[in-house]
Amino acid sequence: MKVGSIELPSPFVVAPMAGMTDTGFRRLVKRHGGCGLVVTEMVSSEGLVRGIDRTLEYAEYTEEERPVSIQIFGGDPVKMADAARIVQDMGADIVDINMGCPVPKIAKHNAGCSLMREPDHAARVVEAMVGAVTIPVTVKMRAGWTDKDRNAPVLARKVQDAGASAITIHGRTAEQSYSGFADWELVRQIASDLQIPVFGSGDCVEPEQVVERMNSGVGGVLVGRGVLRNPWILAQAADLVAGRTPRAVSMQERGQFLLDYIDLLLDQREHEQQGFRHVAPGASQLSSPASGHQRWVINKLRALCAWYSKGLDSGSHLRVAVNSAESVSQLRHLIEDFFMTAPAAV
Numbered sequence: 088m089k090v091g092s093i094e095l096p097s098p099f100v101v102a103p104m105a106g107m108t109d110t111g112f113r114r115l116v117k118r119h120g121g122c123g124l125v126v127t128e129m130v131s132s133e134g135l136v137r138g139i140d141r142t143l144e145y146a147e148y149t150e151e152e153r154p155v156s157i158q159i160f161g162g163d164p165v166k167m168a169d170a171a172r173i174v175q176d177m178g179a180d181i182v183d184i185n186m187g188c189p190v191p192k193i194a195k196h197n198a199g200c201s202l203m204r205e206p207d208h209a210a211r212v213v214e215a216m217v218g219a220v221t222i223p224v225t226v227k228m229r230a231g232w233t234d235k236d237r238n239a240p241v242l243a244r245k246v247q248d249a250g251a252s253a254i255t256i257h258g259r260t261a262e263q264s265y266s267g268f269a270d271w272e273l274v275r276q277i278a279s280d281l282q283i284p285v286f287g288s289g290d291c292v293e294p295e296q297v298v299e300r301m302n303s304g305v306g307g308v309l310v311g312r313g314v315l316r317n318p319w320i321l322a323q324a325a326d327l328v329a330g331r332t333p334r335a336v337s338m339q340e341r342g343q344f345l346l347d348y349i350d351l352l353l354d355q356r357e358h359e360q361q362g363f364r365h366v367a368p369g370a371s372q373l374s375s376p377a378s379g380h381q382r383w384v385i386n387k388l389r390a391l392c393a394w395y396s397k398g399l400d401s402g403s404h405l406r407v408a409v410n411s412a413e414s415v416s417q418l419r420h421l422i423e424d425f426f427m428t429a430p431a432a433v
């Protein structure tokens with residue numbers, strides 16, 4: 088599977104998820120296998136252009152994550168083209184445009200899914216970016232803004248004509264947010280209409296569903312919440328495709344994932360060697376850890392465990408315990424207690 092000039096080792100992708108798919112999480116998922124591409128959390132084009140540290144941090148990635156796509160949001164073609172250049176200078180393999188975010192904070196600035204309400208303008212954004220960079224430009228959109236206006240087929244064609252190398256459709260409208268179900272028939276139709284690869288997104292929480300969607304005629308499948316519940320889901324889907332029984336994951340391995348995640352979050356900005364991470368040229372170096380770094384790590388674990396616990400027996404106990412942890416060492420102990428003393432087989 089190729090997106091423009093970029094060869095993906097697998098058609099299964101870690102979907103962009105703001106607040107969740109940071110570099111540490113992406114690295115761990117990638118290490119478990121089956122993953123063809125990771126996409127960063129959405130990053131503000133405005134913040135990139137202005138060189139805001141927090142924004143640049145969201146765009147950071149490490150070499151072991153390649154191929155990597157940096158997703159940006161914004162509505163101004165000139166700024167989006169400038170931001171695409173910055174993304175290219177950071178060494179990313181792909182730059183992705185967010186045309187799916189329904190959150191008013193984003194959508195009211197003519198960005199995210201509100202771009203779907205102005206298809207000609209959306210196409211100009213794509214055109215400007217394609218003219219500014221040599222890396223592939225891709226688009227992630229929804230089915231439409233409302234149920235009465237499911238214009239993804241029209242927009243997808245315009246975006247293709249504007250030079251996009253691939254498209255992802257999350258088959259819900261902005262109005263639906265995350266309610267109801269993703270319309271995979273719509274995704275399949277668009278995939279058969281276009282010449283460029285079309286990826287589908289929505290509601291794959293079991294490896295069998297990932298494979299079933301893949302076989303429905305799309306170019307690839309993005310998995311979001313399913314990866315947060317089960318970071319092995321892409322590897323298990325790859326097992327199925329290869330005719331193998333999907334790998335079993337023990338409670339100990341699940342616990343180790345969280346412990347490794349804590350270590351990577353603690354290391355972030357602290358011990359990683361210079362040059363290991365790809366930061367934008369001119370960005371001020373993020374030096375000493377921010378005060379409250381441990382608090383940040385605890386909050387990241389709370390956010391992940393809200394999803395991770397859904398994939399586990401007695402998951403609610405884990406969630407409650409993690410929410411009450413006051414220090415990283417407490418967090419480690421309760422993870423060890425919950426997972427490491429469990430029976431080995433799952």
Ligand SMILES: Cc1cc2nc3c(=O)[nH]c(=O)nc-3n(C[C@H](O)[C@H](O)[C@H](O)COP(=O)(O)O)c2cc1C
Pocket residue numbers: 102103104105106107128129158185186187188227257288289290291309310311312313
């Ligand atoms: C917590 C969360 C954050 C998300 N953030 C983004 C984002 O930054 N950019 C984006 O294009 N989609 C974002 N999405 C949408 C997902 O990429 C995906 O399309 C959607 O969740 C449907 O797939 P799923 O059912 O596999 O989760 C987010 C979804 C969730 C649950």
